[in-house]
Amino acid sequence: MPPSTSLQGRLRLGQHDAEALAERFGTPLYVYDRALIESRYRSLDAAFSGLRHRICYAVKANSNLAVLQLLAHLGAGFDIVSGGELARVVAAGGDPGKVVFSGVGKSPAEIEEALRLGIHCFNVESAAELDLIASIAAARGVLAPVSLRVNPDVDAGTHPYISTGLRDNKFGVPIEEALALYRHAAAQPYLRVTGIDCHIGSQLVSVQPFVDALQRVMHLVDQLAEHDIHLGHVDIGGGLGVSYRGEQPPSAQDYVEALRPQFHGRQLQIICEPGRWLVADAGTLLTRVLCLKDNGDRHFAVVDAAMNDLLRPALYGAWMQIRETGDVAAEERLYDVVGPVCESADHLGKDRLLRLRAGSLLAVMQAGAYGFSMSSNYNTRPRPAEVMVDADQVYLVRRRETLADLMHGETLLPLTAAKE
Numbered sequence: 001m002p003p004s005t006s007l008q009g010r011l012r013l014g015q016h017d018a019e020a021l022a023e024r025f026g027t028p029l030y031v032y033d034r035a036l037i038e039s040r041y042r043s044l045d046a047a048f049s050g051l052r053h054r055i056c057y058a059v060k061a062n063s064n065l066a067v068l069q070l071l072a073h074l075g076a077g078f079d080i081v082s083g084g085e086l087a088r089v090v091a092a093g094g095d096p097g098k099v100v101f102s103g104v105g106k107s108p109a110e111i112e113e114a115l116r117l118g119i120h121c122f123n124v125e126s127a128a129e130l131d132l133i134a135s136i137a138a139a140r141g142v143l144a145p146v147s148l149r150v151n152p153d154v155d156a157g158t159h160p161y162i163s164t165g166l167r168d169n170k171f172g173v174p175i176e177e178a179l180a181l182y183r184h185a186a187a188q189p190y191l192r193v194t195g196i197d198c199h200i201g202s203q204l205v206s207v208q209p210f211v212d213a214l215q216r217v218m219h220l221v222d223q224l225a226e227h228d229i230h231l232g233h234v235d236i237g238g239g240l241g242v243s244y245r246g247e248q249p250p251s252a253q254d255y256v257e258a259l260r261p262q263f264h265g266r267q268l269q270i271i272c273e274p275g276r277w278l279v280a281d282a283g284t285l286l287t288r289v290l291c292l293k294d295n296g297d298r299h300f301a302v303v304d305a306a307m308n309d310l311l312r313p314a315l316y317g318a319w320m321q322i323r324e325t326g327d328v329a330a331e332e333r334l335y336d337v338v339g340p341v342c343e344s345a346d347h348l349g350k351d352r353l354l355r356l357r358a359g360s361l362l363a364v365m366q367a368g369a370y371g372f373s374m375s376s377n378y379n380t381r382p383r384p385a386e387v388m389v390d391a392d393q394v395y396l397v398r399r400r401e402t403l404a405d406l407m408h409g410e411t412l413l414p415l416t417a418a419k420e
């Protein structure tokens, strides 16, 4: 059930009253709705029907173990970018055989662990990485499954920080160099070429860049076949957008139907790596107003969540909807909603028309993706608790950090008493 407003004007998350959740678990608090994640997964899976496909959830969007567990339970594979994410997938009961390993800088230890666990493939991002994987596989006497991440040089039309498919960014192998690298890979005794991958950016709200990129990729697939390199899968990456502020991203159905013709008559498995689209709408960050203050003619609402809890507004200038949750007796004003962190960039939203007083509860919407997973302990702030609502149940899926958690592993120096 999407977030809704009750008859009394109070925000409900699934079947639960936001204020009651905040009182029970404290704030700031991330709330995820199991039903929304599940329905997203099922609708994408259904859209792919008739195509041999695998949905590999991009773990970095939200790596809470319960979220991974839920998706594994639904049959998902996973797109990972570190050994840490691989460990999370395994801890959550995910199948390493359904894991694709992306990222421009995989360490030897991470490669070894992925080989040991038998992942589906490495999405290789450079010639140097290909050789590193080959040498580690040779030393262990195993075959490493590899797929090249090609950079098709299409403009995804998103924020420069989240666009990855253009020639001048660090991701992937330029598509015109890929043929030579595939031939090199195919000649290595300890590499098995399994597929091809491209991920062109995030928060795309039109299908056209996906179609353009896939067209270029399929052209390369055909060229490879002429050189007797036959691929098993095409990975179309992630990037499907959500509606933060009235954007109208394609539905799962529209997305798949736009790509389907290019798979016609081919024996290729299609892999996709959605992150944001599966989890953004299912998550809400609840935060309480600590105080209201005015500086000159600007009104500030200082809340207990900050950029360390939710970085997107400070990092990308991302606009996220901030809603009142009830209790709206006060006068309406334009507020900058800011956190307590000592950085001018620290804000959750600017110029928001809200009715607030100290103690009011606010909800930052669409916070399920790149929310908690980008959080930090900057300013020695314990990170929020995370709960999952599931019909009439609520599960605490990550307890709030304590100050002891934050100092864990640190040691003091053996200083002797200071001289006079």
Ligand SMILES: *Cc1c(COP(=O)(O)O)cnc(C)c1O
Pocket (backbone or CB within 6 Å): 058, 060, 061, 079, 102, 103, 199, 201, 202, 203, 237, 238, 239, 240, 273, 274, 275, 276, 277
């Ligand atoms: C981040 C990322 C994704 C997921 O992107 P979304 O925009 O969240 O769907 C998929 N694949 C790769 C390689 C990524 O880096």
